[in-house]
Amino acid sequence: MPPFSSSTPNLTSRFRSSNKPKKRNSTKAYCLVQPILDLLSQGHLSHALSSLELLVRKGIRLPSRTLAQLLRHCGNSRSLREGKWVHLHLKVTGLKHPSTFLANHLINMYFKCGDDVEARKISKQRDRRKSISTEKKTLCDLKGSCGQDFPGSDYRPSDRKNWMAGLNPEKVHINKIVWPGTHDSATNKIGFPCITRPFAQCQSLSIYQQLVRGARVLDIRIQEDRRVCHGILLTYSVDVVISDVKKFLSETQSEIIILEIRTEFGHEDPPDFDKYLEERLGEFLIHQDDHVFGKTIAELLPKRVICIWKPRKSPQPKAGGPLWGSGHLKDNWIDTDLPSTKFDSNLKHLSEQAAVSSRKFFYRVENTVTPQADNPVLCVKPVTNRIHGYARLFITQCFSKGCADRLQILSTDFIDEDFVDACVGLTYARVEGKA
Structure with a gap:
């Protein structure tokens, strides 16, 4: 910001001497704005900007x-340094993501001042925000017009x-x-709180x-x-999950x-992990068998865990063994980070x-969107919230389509009761022959 100087006709004295009426906001705004406009009309751009630090x-x-x-x-005076001061004023006063109106003026200013890189960066961010806003409205409008009723929704x-157990294990195939599933289930304590955790945490609850x-x-x-x-980013041992x-x-x-347990992209398989899973969960493991899909819960008991192990390089689990391979759980x-795009896809x-x-095989649909590296919003929760509340709408559209x-x-991020109820409700309708 330009330094204040007693010899410089800055706006400090004007603000101090202004009699600001307490009741009329328009007059108060005039006291803030008019001195700046007066200096601009006189060609004193730097002097007009000297008040920004005080503001x-x-x-x-x-x-x-x-x-x-x-x-x-x-822009008209090709004053890049002064233009950056105005841009900084926006950021430090809480407007890191300016409206389309201001973004357009920022883009024009940077282009006129020869900083094409910054202009294109702001242009890309503006267009992304417009796309996100449009897609959020699309889902909201769809919900308003189509509702969220489906068999079992109540x-x-x-x-x-x-x-x-409440649906009767002898009837539930x-x-x-x-x-109902959770995406990136064991991330409730990932990374460091308030530092790296917001960028990777997809669940706030423990596995239990x-x-x-639900x-x-x-x-x-x-x-x-x-x-x-x-x-x-790392968190606790898989022992905690088990x-x-x-x-x-x-x-x-x-x-x-x-x-489902898989080796994360970019990492190596843990040695002898299949043996570890068999040792820890052996008594509960439902062996790999295509007939499982047509059986009831009661027919599988007391076995209760379908464990799908997806190594990156190690051999896949053998057919008929206690572990299931990657081909038994698929998704696309x-x-x-665009909610309507993900919904439609x-x-x-x-x-x-x-x-x-x-x-x-099991097929998974993930009712989530993911932060993108080129977008200003990188924290998981505000991004995934763009689609989080539309699970019931998705089921409704499944019937419609x-x-x-x-x-x-x-599956979802930050699982809640309503999400579980939607899945259980449709299960109930299927069991009762209503869907």
């Missing part, structure tokens, strides 16, 4: 139209911890279940708490030392869990699958 100290941001005029003058399990809430499909990523990870699973199993009698991952890929009654009979696993 920042007082927590005052100039009105958008005044900022636009400042940027226009900076069903609420009396006990989410034991919701499978594995291929009729709509499995997720299972109690989740029945877990997505675990590990590295070579058996620690859970998300990219380069212990939570076993604790839940010890407290319930008829709940089936799909436990779409890496985007999920519907498209689901519609291409066979009906669950004829499939010999004629692919509801293909829905099997639906």
Whole structure:
């Protein structure tokens, strides 16, 4: 910011001497803005900008139209340094992501001043924000016009911890279940709190708490030392996951869990991990068998865990063994932060699958969107919230598009009760022959 000087006709004295009426906001705005406009009209751009530091100290941001005029003058006079001062004023007064109106003026200013790189950067961010806003509105409008009613949508399990037991294990076939799952399940303590955790945390609950809430499909990523990870960020050992699973199993009698464990991209497989899983979960493991899909929960008991191990380089689990291979749980991952794009893509890929009654593998739809490196918003929660509340709408659209009979696993970030209830409700409708 330009330094204040008693010999410089800055606006400090004007602000101090202004009589600001307490009742009329328009007059107050005039006292802030008019001296700046007067200096601009006199060709004193630097002097007009000298007040910005004082305004920042007082927590005052100039009105958008005044900022636009400042940027226009900076561009017309090719004053890049002064233009950056105005841009900095926006950032430090809480407007890191300016409106389209101000973004356009920033882009024009940078182009006129010869900084094409910054102009294109702001242009890209502006267009991305417009796309996100448009797509959020698209889903909101779709929800308003189509509603969220589907067979079983009004069903609420009396006990989410034991919701499978509540549906009668003798009637519930594995291929009729709509499995509520969690994406990146073991990230509740990933990285460092308030530093790296917001960029990788997809769940706030422990594995045990997720299972109690109603989740029945877990997505675990590990590295070579058996620690859970998300990219380069680490958390607790997979032992914690297994212990939570076993604790839940010890407290319930008829709940089936799909436990997917895979080696994270960029990491090596932990040595002898298949043997480790068999040792820790052996008594609960449901052996790999295509007939499992047509069986009821009661027919599988007391075995209760379908464990899918997806190594990167190690041999896949053998057919008929206690572990299931990567081909038994499939999905079509779409890496985007655009909610409507992900929503439509999920519907498209689901519609291409066979009906669950004829499939010999599990197919997962992930009701999530992912932060992108080139977007200003990189924290998981505000990004995934763009689609988080539309699980019921997705099920409704599955019926509308004629692919509801293909829905099997639906996963989410930050799982909540309503998400679980939606999945359990559709399961109930299938079991009762209503869907």
